[in-house]
Amino acid sequence: MKALLPFLAVVFLVLLVIAGVKAAGLYFIFGVLVPYAAAAAFLLGFVYRVVKWGKTPVPFHIPTTCGQQKSLSWIKPNGIENPSGTGGVVIRMLLEVLLFRSLFKNRKTKMKGEYLVYGWAPWLWLAGMAFHWSFLLIVIRHLRFFFQSVPAAVQSLEHLDSILNWGVPALYITDVIFLVAVTYLFLRRVTLSQMKAISLPADFFPLFLLLGIGTSGVLMRYQTRVDVVGVKELVMGLVSLHPSVVSGIGTIFYVHLFLISALFAYFPWSKLVHAGGVFLSPTRNLSNNSRVARHVNPWSYPVKVHTYEEYEDDFREKMKMAGVPVERE
Amino acid sequence: MAKEPIKEELLQSISYKAPKTFWMDTPAQIKPGMFCWGAKAKSLNVVGMPNARDWNPLDEDWKLPENWQEILIEGLRERLDKYRSLRLFLDICVRCGACADKCHFYIGTGDPKNMPVVRGELMRSIYRKYFTTPGKVFGKLAGARELDLQVLKEWWTYFFQCTECRRCSVFCPYGIDHAEITIAGRELLNLLGLNIEWIQGPVSNCYMKGNHLGLEPQTIVSNVEFMVDDIETLTGIRINPTFNRKGAEILFVTPSGDLFADPGTYTCMGYLMLFHELGLDYTWSTYASEGGNFGFFTSNEMAKRLNSKIYAEAKRLGVKWILGGECGHMWRLVHQYMDTWNGPAGFLEVPKSPITGTVFDNAKSTKMTHIIEFTADLIKHGKLKLDPSRNDHLKVTFHDSCNTARGMGVFEEPRHVLKNICRNFYEMPRETIKEQTFCCGSGSGLNAGEDMELRLRGGLARANAVKYVHDKHGVNMLANICAIDRASLTTSMNYWVPGVTVAGVHELVANALVMTGEKKRETDLRGEPLPAPEDQTSVSARAVAQPEGEKAGGEANV
Numbered sequence: 111m112k113a114l115l116p117f118l119a120v121v122f123l124v125l126l127v128i129a130g131v132k133a134a135g136l137y138f139i140f141g142v143l144v145p146y147a148a149a150a151a152f153l154l155g156f157v158y159r160v161v162k163w164g165k166t167p168v169p170f171h172i173p174t175t176c177g178q179q180k181s182l183s184w185i186k187p188n189g190i191e192n193p194s195g196t197g198g199v200v201i202r203m204l205l206e207v208l209l210f211r212s213l214f215k216n217r218k219t220k221m222k223g224e225y226l227v228y229g230w231a232p233w234l235w236l237a238g239m240a241f242h243w244s245f246l247l248i249v250i251r252h253l254r255f256f257f258q259s260v261p262a263a264v265q266s267l268e269h270l271d272s273i274l275n276w277g278v279p280a281l282y283i284t285d286v287i288f289l290v291a292v293t294y295l296f297l298r299r300v301t302l303s304q305m306k307a308i309s310l311p312a313d314f315f316p317l318f319l320l321l322g323i324g325t326s327g328v329l330m331r332y333q334t335r336v337d338v339v340g341v342k343e344l345v346m347g348l349v350s351l352h353p354s355v356v357s358g359i360g361t362i363f364y365v366h367l368f369l370i371s372a373l374f375a376y377f378p379w380s381k382l383v384h385a386g387g388v389f390l391s392p393t394r395n396l397s398n399n400s401r402v403a404r405h406v407n408p409w410s411y412p413v414k415v416h417t418y419e420e421y422e423d424d425f426r427e428k429m430k431m432a433g434v435p436v437e438r439e
Numbered sequence: 440m441a442k443e444p445i446k447e448e449l450l451q452s453i454s455y456k457a458p459k460t461f462w463m464d465t466p467a468q469i470k471p472g473m474f475c476w477g478a479k480a481k482s483l484n485v486v487g488m489p490n491a492r493d494w495n496p497l498d499e500d501w502k503l504p505e506n507w508q509e510i511l512i513e514g515l516r517e518r519l520d521k522y523r524s525l526r527l528f529l530d531i532c533v534r535c536g537a538c539a540d541k542c543h544f545y546i547g548t549g550d551p552k553n554m555p556v557v558r559g560e561l562m563r564s565i566y567r568k569y570f571t572t573p574g575k576v577f578g579k580l581a582g583a584r585e586l587d588l589q590v591l592k593e594w595w596t597y598f599f600q601c602t603e604c605r606r607c608s609v610f611c612p613y614g615i616d617h618a619e620i621t622i623a624g625r626e627l628l629n630l631l632g633l634n635i636e637w638i639q640g641p642v643s644n645c646y647m648k649g650n651h652l653g654l655e656p657q658t659i660v661s662n663v664e665f666m667v668d669d670i671e672t673l674t675g676i677r678i679n680p681t682f683n684r685k686g687a688e689i690l691f692v693t694p695s696g697d698l699f700a701d702p703g704t705y706t707c708m709g710y711l712m713l714f715h716e717l718g719l720d721y722t723w724s725t726y727a728s729e730g731g732n733f734g735f736f737t738s739n740e741m742a743k744r745l746n747s748k749i750y751a752e753a754k755r756l757g758v759k760w761i762l763g764g765e766c767g768h769m770w771r772l773v774h775q776y777m778d779t780w781n782g783p784a785g786f787l788e789v790p791k792s793p794i795t796g797t798v799f800d801n802a803k804s805t806k807m808t809h810i811i812e813f814t815a816d817l818i819k820h821g822k823l824k825l826d827p828s829r830n831d832h833l834k835v836t837f838h839d840s841c842n843t844a845r846g847m848g849v850f851e852e853p854r855h856v857l858k859n860i861c862r863n864f865y866e867m868p869r870e871t872i873k874e875q876t877f878c879c880g881s882g883s884g885l886n887a888g889e890d891m892e893l894r895l896r897g898g899l900a901r902a903n904a905v906k907y908v909h910d911k912h913g914v915n916m917l918a919n920i921c922a923i924d925r926a927s928l929t930t931s932m933n934y935w936v937p938g939v940t941v942a943g944v945h946e947l948v949a950n951a952l953v954m955t956g957e958k959k960r961e962t963d964l965r966g967e968p969l970p971a972p973e974d975q976t977s978v979s980a981r982a983v984a985q986p987e988g989e990k991a992g993g994e995a996n997v
């Protein structure tokens with residue numbers, strides 16, 4: 111159930127765009143309006159979310175320390191896992207964002223005979239890295255459609271990516287990695303007991319979208335060829351804010367474009383905003399210096415306390431009997 | 440105290456295979472042995488907490504205020520705007536599952552709702568329903584649900600089955616810390632008077648009497664006198680600690696548990712002996728007689744109210760700096776919260792060891808130093824005469840407390856001390872120590888008697904790692920730097936790994952500490968005979984710890 115509904119939702123989106131383009135000829139809607147709307151929803155939404163988090167105070171200094179603190183001069187601190195300054199924080203964050211360092215620490219807990227054991231479990235990390243990096247590289251490759259003359263960097267990336275030189279046109283390695291990784295991310299949610307227990311429809315929906323995007327893209331390149339010159343014309347029109355309807359590109363392209371639009375529009379309103387949120391996480395982006403420099407809580411307010419004077423009033427005689435000095439005899 | 444479950448049955452009841460029904464469709468069960476009694480009206484009223492009444496978690500009717508949903512939703516709204524951690528962590532979890540099997544309560548129960556991610560979802564589902572558009576529109580499809588009585592009882596059950604240990608946050612790709620969720624969850628429950636008495640009682644004690652146990656000034660003095668007598672019997676040396684003494688250089692603050700029951704009292708004797716030997720100019724306080732802070736397990740405001748006494752007393756007594764004893768959550772709060780709550784402490788000076796001259800720059804603003812930092816520095820400078828052979832009957836391992844590990848990073852200081860005071864030291868497996876350490880199972884105010892099964896289950900992961908070194912190396916001593924550990928690990932070891940005792944590091948320091956003018960020691964601090972009877976002449980020939988390289992910074996005060 112939890113996977114079926116999102117699957118049907120994506121199928122519905124595909125049918126919708128096919129019907130819209132093929133049967134009704136709504137090229138302007140699916141080629142121009144929808145991408146613009148999606149881009150707007152993405153940008154505005156993303157900014158809204160990040161600003162909202164940014165404006166919410168961090169009242170306390172709560173980094174999760176994962177290494178030796180900086181204390182005595184002769185004890186070597188772990189400046190990255192337990193950063194004492196900004197430099198360490200930057201490195202810690204870079205390792206998180208670029209290499210998913212925390213995820214790499216993942217271990218699987220099992221009872222083996224009498225002992226609990228913590229087995230090596232790199233698969234989520236591997237699939238996560240494979241998916242995110244291939245996704246990023248594919249996005250960069252797509253920049254060829256956004257520039258009149260393709261930037262050299264994009265060209266070399268394309269060259270590297272197809273270096274295996276398999277088939278015509280040459281197979282992109284990232285395409286394979288992307289599809290395999292996303293498929294694995296899907297399969298673990300439907301096979302591993304713990305993952306089945308925690309997954310929600312909202313976890314499957316983006317995965318199906320991604321699979322749909324990847325599959326339509328691969329089909330376009332290797333199977334149902336589309337008019338690439340037309341695609342470029344359409345995209346250039348969109349980015350130069352002089353959109354025009356280009357005819358004869360091929361329906362599959364509109365499927366691809368529509369699913370991408372759906373992903374981007376969905377992004378800020380879903381768990382996918384983790385992409386922005388990770389940078390603001392107070393357990394990761396603060397240095398462990400709270401005894402060195404005072405952290406200020408912007409909404410701090412005075413509280414009612416039980417003062418020493420009140421305490422002494424309660425216990426003066428007992429204190430005197432026990433020989434504890436008092437302020438007032 | 441609840442009846443202890445049978446070990447084999449308990450182990451067999453744990454399965455990591457999730458049940459077929461979705462957790463949202465499985466109502467929480469409030470099971471004897473797995474929960475703590477509700478807070479009493481009396482205790483709540485002392486500190487003016489709202490909706491005070493006597494209630495019983497097992498009753499159908501919790502005597503909730505009419506508008507309890509509204510109180511919770513508005514309370515959540517307020518906290519979403521006050522804590523970025525809460526809002527962000529509710530927003531960005533991708534349910535990747537990396538944290539799922541990292542929680543000691545999940546490991547010990549196999550209950551899906553003890554997976555950190557699901558603990559988060561308990562609140563996230565409500566957040567979605569009342570604060571996000573997709574949740575409002577798509578409801579259950581978007582993982583949202585109504586806040587009903589069943590949800591409330593579920594919150595209560597599971598926010599009191601989390602010890603705020605932060606182990607989950609080590610493994611999460613975004614550092615999502617479910618302690619933050621639990622902290623907020625408990626604050627919200629407290630708006631409805633739904634604390635547990637095991638927390639609320641100590642809180643009201645601490646507010647009125649200065650410490651969790653409610654020890655009045657004369658009791659504190661006499662408890663310390665008892666220890667002083669024991670020390671005299673052991674060493675022939677009479678120690679004269681002072682209380683509430685103005686003009687002392689240092690205020691010493693430690694959890695009140697150390698004054699009350701063994702094995703904490705042995706640690707406390709350790710402090711007394713060490714400070715005497717150093718000739719330290721320090722004082723105890725009967726007003727600020729609690730380092731720990733169960734207020735933190737109630738609400739942020741309550742924690743601040745209790746914590747205020749430490750700086751207030753330091754100021755009144757006119758000390759120069761504060762030294763803190765061995766404790767876990769106390770130190771997370773001193774390190775990450777105290778200065779923010781009740782600072783700045785401009786009236787104090789940067790802590791400086793009068794013995795070695797070391798300036799503790801790492802406490803430049805807060806002006807409070809951990810005793811393990813202080814002692815490690817002493818040993819490094821060779822200021823203590825130590826006879827580690829007096830700990831030869833012990834094979835020692837070290838338990839990193841969650842809070843000093845993941846909220847500070849105190850790893851090498853205690854290890855340096857231990858390696859200098861005992862000669863048999865073994866580490867537990869890497870996945871169970873330092874930043875990956877497991878909770879004792881009873882932290883964050885869950886160390887009551889009636890929830891014994893929960894505590895033993897929660898303690899399984901830690902105990903199992905101790906069992907490993909016990910079986911492999913014959914480890915029989917579990918050292919730690921936390922008052923709650925000393926009590927709770929003792930219970931856990933008796934159940935899971937009989938034959939292993941528990942001690943604060945400073946008890947072992949005092950075993951090894953050769954005091955000026957002491958008589959020949961026959962026993963260790965617990966009255967256990969020493970391994971090979973000592974003759975004083977051989978002490979200096981034995982492994983008396985040498986200064987390591989560095990020159991001592993200041994004048995020895997011994």
Ligand code: HEM
Nearest residue numbers: 206207210238295313316317382384385388533534535612
């Ligand atoms: C920067 C640090 C980031 C980390 C640590 C991270 C980590 C993760 C993880 C662990 C998953 C879950 C995979 C699963 O089990 O389903 C995921 C999914 C995803 N992330 Fe990221 N991510 C990061 C940044 C980004 C960025 C920059 C994007 C931008 C496009 C992004 C887009 C996605 C998408 C589309 C999914 C797949 C949807 C899904 O699995 O539900 N992520 N990410």
Ligand code: SF4
Nearest residue numbers: 532534535536538611
């Ligand atoms: S590890 Fe973090 S992102 Fe993954 S399920 Fe747990 S809390 Fe969510």
Ligand code: SF4
Nearest residue numbers: 542601602604605607
């Ligand atoms: S903070 Fe500790 S007890 Fe709480 S969910 Fe995380 S791992 Fe479990």
